[in-house]
Amino acid sequence: MTKLTTKMYEFRKAMNIQQAELADRVGVRRETIGKLENGKYNPSLKLAMDIAKVFGVSVEEVFFFTAEEDEE
Numbered sequence: 001m002t003k004l005t006t007k008m009y010e011f012r013k014a015m016n017i018q019q020a021e022l023a024d025r026v027g028v029r030r031e032t033i034g035k036l037e038n039g040k041y042n043p044s045l046k047l048a049m050d051i052a053k054v055f056g057v058s059v060e061e062v063f064f065f066t067a068e069e070d071e072e
Helices: 008-014 019-026 030-037 045-055
Strands: 002-006 063-067
Touching: 008 019, 008 030, 008 045, 019 030, 019 045
Parallel strands: none
Antiparallel strands: 002 063
16 A cells, blocks of 8 residues: 655755745635645545645655555
8 A cells, every 4th residue: 555755844944934825826725734734634646745835846746655564
């Protein structure tokens, strides 16, 4: 199985912006940014594209799939 992974935190820290500022720039609540960064929420395609645009990178550089460990 695969899991959506994000580098939002790393990009955000590199740009020195807070969750609230990123949220304002893409039109969501700060809590949504936190959930995205913690893997608790998957973004819509539009939101993923808006976030990537803020960082000046492609969507694939911010969001990507990784293998998920089997829970047994």
